[in-house]
Amino acid sequence: MEPDLFHQESPKEYKKAIVVGASSGMGKELVKILVKRGYNVGITGRREHLLKELKEGYPGRIFYKAFDIRDLSKTTRSIRDLIKSLEGLDLLVLSSGVGFLNEELDTEPEFQTIYTNVTAFTDIMTFTFRYFLKHPPGHLVGLTSIAALRGNKSAPAYNASKAYQSNYLEGLRQKSKKQKLKITVTDIRPGFVATDMAKGEKLFWAASPEKAAKQIYSAIRRKKGIAYISKRWGLFALLLKIAPRWMYDHF
Numbered sequence: 001m002e003p004d005l006f007h008q009e010s011p012k013e014y015k016k017a018i019v020v021g022a023s024s025g026m027g028k029e030l031v032k033i034l035v036k037r038g039y040n041v042g043i044t045g046r047r048e049h050l051l052k053e054l055k056e057g058y059p060g061r062i063f064y065k066a067f068d069i070r071d072l073s074k075t076t077r078s079i080r081d082l083i084k085s086l087e088g089l090d091l092l093v094l095s096s097g098v099g100f101l102n103e104e105l106d107t108e109p110e111f112q113t114i115y116t117n118v119t120a121f122t123d124i125m126t127f128t129f130r131y132f133l134k135h136p137p138g139h140l141v142g143l144t145s146i147a148a149l150r151g152n153k154s155a156p157a158y159n160a161s162k163a164y165q166s167n168y169l170e171g172l173r174q175k176s177k178k179q180k181l182k183i184t185v186t187d188i189r190p191g192f193v194a195t196d197m198a199k200g201e202k203l204f205w206a207a208s209p210e211k212a213a214k215q216i217y218s219a220i221r222r223k224k225g226i227a228y229i230s231k232r233w234g235l236f237a238l239l240l241k242i243a244p245r246w247m248y249d250h251f
Ligand SMILES: NC(=O)c1ccc[n+]([C@@H]2O[C@H](COP(=O)([O-])OP(=O)(O)OC[C@H]3O[C@@H](n4cnc5c(N)ncnc54)[C@H](OP(=O)(O)O)[C@@H]3O)[C@@H](O)[C@H]2O)c1
Pocket: 020, 021, 022, 023, 024, 025, 026, 027, 044, 045, 046, 047, 048, 067, 068, 069, 070, 095, 096, 097, 098, 099, 116, 143, 144, 145, 146, 189, 190, 191, 192, 193, 194, 195, 196, 197, 198
């Protein structure tokens, strides 16, 4: 029988996690599972009232900091404050991200995607990897996307930014393995998940955020390198990878 990964635990000592981008969607659902599984959790996002609401559901188990990850003067300082409140860190999950359908190729949405998904992502990943170097072991998790695998005519910056994230995480994973560091790096690649972020009319195989979060937690627990969410998207990924360019260009 499959063990129940999600039953309530009362550990002697709580593990410590931060979820960046926990005010809604997959990040928020993952926080609920992490608390049940014996983590104290630091949560972030810009919408402070949503962070406060989540914290109030789990008295004493959640700390929050509201900030915009594009403001580099605040981000690492706020994460450091959360680590202090948690008295250490075992796991950081970066769920914050934006994406825009941008058929007109306006500059602003493209740049906003780069500031959030590339610049801020790099700021958080480098800071946390260096933290785990000094305080091993640690587990670094990024929510990238199946979009990392190919370009997209309607959201060029989004797919390009997700390819950057996946490659960046692969670099960190290789660095950790080569140098025998005690740092695990997991690339979570969701397909469609029914959150505010999922845009467009052609959604299919859309998982609920709750189901997605369960599978993300399972991938974290198993220390997977890459995980497709939901699992069936692994099949789609295979097709995306082998589709020849002449075929993909007409898709
Ligand atoms: N839903 C999908 O179909 C899908 C598919 C593939 C990949 N993903 C990826 O999964 C991740 C989570 O998305 P989701 O689907 O759960 O959508 P979501 O509900 O929109 O969650 C996005 C989170 O990112 C935070 N965020 C966005 N911009 C931010 C900023 N500048 N500063 C701080 N926080 C910011 C949001 O918080 P605030 O608004 O409060 O700041 C929110 O908590 C994203 O990286 C997304 O690219 C989603």
